[in-house]
Each structure stands twice: as structure tokens, then as C-alpha cells.
Amino acid sequence: EVVLAQSPDFQSVTPKEKVTITCRASHSIGKNLHWYQQKPGQSPRLLIKYASQSFSGVPSRFSGSGSGADFTLTINSLEAEDAATYYCHQSSSLPYTFGQGTKLEIK
């Protein structure tokens, strides 16, 4: 099973700051890595697919990069509405797995 380790677990950030969340896989997974945002009380929402492809309707301040075992989600110019938990997810090999999540708090 591919284990995904996200860092940090928690981050408190100010609006307009640039945020970077990393996801490290226990095995190489190519670009089969996706990012989701989950706001409190809501279901997850797809942000980025296949490491760097933005999903329809996602603000351009969200971007992804990486391949192999190391991936990054970047949020440029953070907004208050970005307060959420972010999860990476791999679909390279079954069973598909998620990272433990990174909670972003807006100061």
C-alpha cells in the first residue's frame, strides 16, 4: 500500500500569504496524485488532478507540481475562504490512499 505523508499537519497563515503543502509518497506514483479541499462541515472538493492539472472552476491561485514521490500544493495570495483541510490522494496502485490532511487556519 502506498502511504502518503503530508506536511505540515497544521499551519496558521495570514491572508495574502503564499502557502505550500507537501505530500510525500512511500513509493513512486508517477503523476497519479490529486488534491482535495474540505471546508468544515462540507464534503471534499477536487482542486488539482494528476499533480498539476487544475479542475474546472478552481481559482487560479491554487496550483500543483511534482512527480514520482514528492508533490506540492501551492496557494498564492491566500484568502480567508481558503481555511480548510487539504488532502492528497494517490491512484497509482490499489488500494488508493489519502494523506492524513493539512489543516490551514487563517489568522
Place this chain on the structure above:
Amino acid sequence: QVQLVESGGGLVKPGGSLRLSCAASGFIFTDYYMAWIRQAPGKGLEWLAYINNSGSTIFYADSVKGRFAISRDNAKNSLYLRMDSLRADDTAVYYCARGELTLFYWGQGTLVTVSS
């Protein structure tokens, strides 16, 4: 627009059974794989199972293999999760999602509580 609506959650005793449903609309159901994912209270996401378009290909996470069964009724645009031998650690919000490799759309979830 794509809509996924889960139902069937509730309180069940340990060892009991439950069947969850997911009603899909806004897209051609038969064109897509579907999946179930759960989230224990205050915890992260756990991928559980997927089923292909026709229902002929299914895969489960080890944590639910042999206890849970995913199925679909394409005539009713519906996805199901039959859960047997439920345990306290199955307590979670259960989400259905559209997609195989990428989970493009998610339902709002249904809460399953396993407790005596």
C-alpha cells in the same frame, strides 16, 4: 449539474447491517466508475471501494473486504454499499464519489454510527 445524494445512514448496533444508497443525477451514470470513501469523526479520509461502469469490476480496501459490498443499479442511477458485521470503528460519514482514479464529484455524505 452533477448531484450525488447519499442516504441510509443511522445508528446500528455492533454486528449489525446497513445499506447505504447514493442517487446520482446530472450526468450519464453508466459512463462512470463510482467509489465509496469514509471519514471517521475528526479524522481523515479513507478510500473504501470502487465499482466500474457495468459492475463487473470491484475492488475493496482491506479494512472492509469481506464485510462490505459495493453494487450499482444503472437503471436507477444508483450506487449502494451493503455493510455487514459492523464494528465501532466503522462509525463515520460515508461519501459516494464519481470517478475511478480521480474523485471528481462527491456527495454530502451520510453518517453511520455503530454503538450499543
